[in-house]
Amino acid sequence: MPTYRQCLKQAQKQMQNAGLSEQSATLLMLELANMDSQNLYMDYEKEMPSELEESFNEAFPRLLSGEPLQHILGFEWFYGYRFKVNEDVLIPRPETEELVANILAAYDEHFADKENVMVCDIGTGSGAIAISLKKEEPKLNVMATDISERALAVAGENAKINEAQVAFCCGDMVEPLIERQLHFDILISNPPYIPNDEELEHSVKDFEPHVALFGGDDGLKFYRIIFERSKLILNEKSMLAFEIGYNQKEALMAEAAKYFPDSKIEVLKDMNGKNRMLFIYNHCD
Incomplete structure (x- = not known):
């Protein structure tokens, strides 16, 4: 041996x-x-x-x-929790943990005194964001959507594995929430934001779902959809939180200002000093 x-x-x-x-x-x-x-x-x-x-x-x-190590093992660790992953979902990245941490900090600042805080995670994939938030702050009422039934099957398994009560519904972006006439205090999304013509590493391009990667010609397609449609599901006092590409700050702040002209809009840096998180605050002062 x-x-x-x-x-x-x-x-x-x-x-x-x-x-x-x-x-x-x-x-x-x-x-x-x-x-x-x-x-x-x-x-x-x-x-x-x-x-x-x-x-x-x-x-x-x-x-x-x-092939990604996480696919071989069948899981990835995220925010201290173990998540099943396969070819149907995007592998959770460490930088997304920072998004979760900043959402929890913003919740403590703006919504901790509210009894029933409604949260939606748009394009949940493996459910990593939604489940981690529910585990870290059990008072949150969390719902998550995805257009892929196969992704939602994985997310549902992850919710059971981690004993997290999260409601899942299948549909395109915010549409299933509009159809149900639901309203939320916090909207979260880590949408596909890679431009269609950008070259990717072999381990990403050939093993991860393209529906979770590519965001149109400029990478901003799904942000625009959420910006436009989210007003139908957001409470007056509300917050939106997104992961973004490191080079998309200026373009996304300009787009956000079109739809939320009276709101506070800020971009936060990750631990590597890159612009990776967009937050929009509606009447949170």
């Missing part, structure tokens, strides 16, 4: 030759072995158990092909 070191060194060399991240091989080993980095280092020169070697050798070719 090979040692952990021998197996990993060979895998890392293959990843390097393929132009892929060597760290992914280590992360795959850690997850399959149910180890942390310190334990792996302590066992580095020990022989791998035969079952682990078999599992690694079965999974590694998929990693070497460029």
Whole structure:
């Protein structure tokens, strides 16, 4: 049997030759072995158990092909919670955790005293945002929409796994909420915002759902739809929160001002100093 070191060194060399991240091989080993980095280092020169070697050798070719590690494992961690992911949903990204944190901070500032705060997550995908918010602030009444029934099936499973009470409905953006004549205090969306002609990495383009990635010629198509239609479902005092592309600040602030001329509009930076979150406050002063 090979040692952990021998197996990993060979895998890392293959990843390097393929132009892929060597760290992914280590992360795959850690997850399959149910180890942390310190334990792996302590066992580095020990022989791998035969079952682990078999599992690694079965999974590694998929990693070497460029398939996302999260699809191979079948899950991703987000905001401390475990979420099932597959080809039907976008893999939750770390920067979206910052959106959740800022939404919770804004809730505390503007809505904490309200008894029944209604929240909707538009284009929920895996349900990561909606479920994390419900787990962190159980008082919130959370509803989430998606146009994909397959995505909603994954989101529903994630709600059960994480024991979060979130209502899901299938439909195009805010339309199912309009049809139900519902009204909300907080609207959230991480919509598709990549321009149609932008080149993507192989692991994203070939393994993640395009319906969750591309946002029209300039990437702003779905923001405009939400800006225009959201007034039919928002309470007078309300807040909208979006994830945005790092280079979309000026264009989106201009678009938002057309639809919300009297509202406070701000863009927040992520921990890397990039403009990644758009917040709109209606009568929140």
